[in-house]
Amino acid sequence: MIKISQKLKDKxxxxxxxxxxxxxxxxIADHDLTADALTLWxxxxxxxxxxxxxxxxxxIPVKQFARIIKEENLNSYxxxxxxxxxxxxxxxxxxxNPPLTWYRDDASLxxxxxxxxxxxxxxxxxxxxxxxxxxxxxxx
Numbered sequence: 001m002i003k004i005s006q007k008l009k010d011k012x013x014x015x016x017x018x019x020x021x022x023x024x025x026x027x028i029a030d031h032d033l034t035a036d037a038l039t040l041w042x043x044x045x046x047x048x049x050x051x052x053x054x055x056x057x058x059x060i061p062v063k064q065f066a067r068i069i070k071e072e073n074l075n076s077y078x079x080x081x082x083x084x085x086x087x088x089x090x091x092x093x094x095x096x097n098p099p100l101t102w103y104r105d106d107a108s109l110x111x112x113x114x115x116x117x118x119x120x121x122x123x124x125x126x127x128x129x130x131x132x133x134x135x136x137x138x139x140x
Contacts, residue, residue, distance in 0.1 A: 002064050002123055004130075012127050015056050019044050023124055029055045031116055033104070038065045040116065060119060066099035068119055074111070075102035 004012070019025040029041040030052055041055035049055050069075050076095040083090065096102050103115060 002060060002068075002119075002126055004123070004127065008058065009127060009131070011056055012058075012124070013131075015042060015044070016124075016127075019046075026120070026124070028116055028120060033062075033065075035062065037061055038116075038119065040120065042120070058123065060123070062100060065119060068122055069099035069103060069115060072118055074115055074118070075099050075106075 015026060016023070025045045026042055027045045029043045029049065031041070032039045037059040040058045040060070041052045042058060043049050043055045073093060075097060076093050078091065079094045080089050081092045081094060082088070097106055103112060107115065
């Protein structure tokens, strides 16, 4: 679960409303990975911005970014392993490298883009699921 401040939730909802709830129109304009966070700049595909200052900036802590990579098994593959002492082969999920190392050193540009899009999907899904009918909404 990605920690989302109320201010960021409001801005994300504004972006969702501005794209007429067509989530496929939300795109990552740019990104940056530092030791502390993955920063994504989001924009509407039908309304490209001239500068990143005009885009919605989302910072995701690297711990949460790494957890998403691991949960989605993006840094591993399903293959055959040989048991060390009993010499039999079995199927297992094989980790290539720890999540952040894999992202920085092993992932292709396509895989890195896929990871960032997966993070965006997680963020939007979490936002929508957390904002469904709650205590503050009464339906008649």
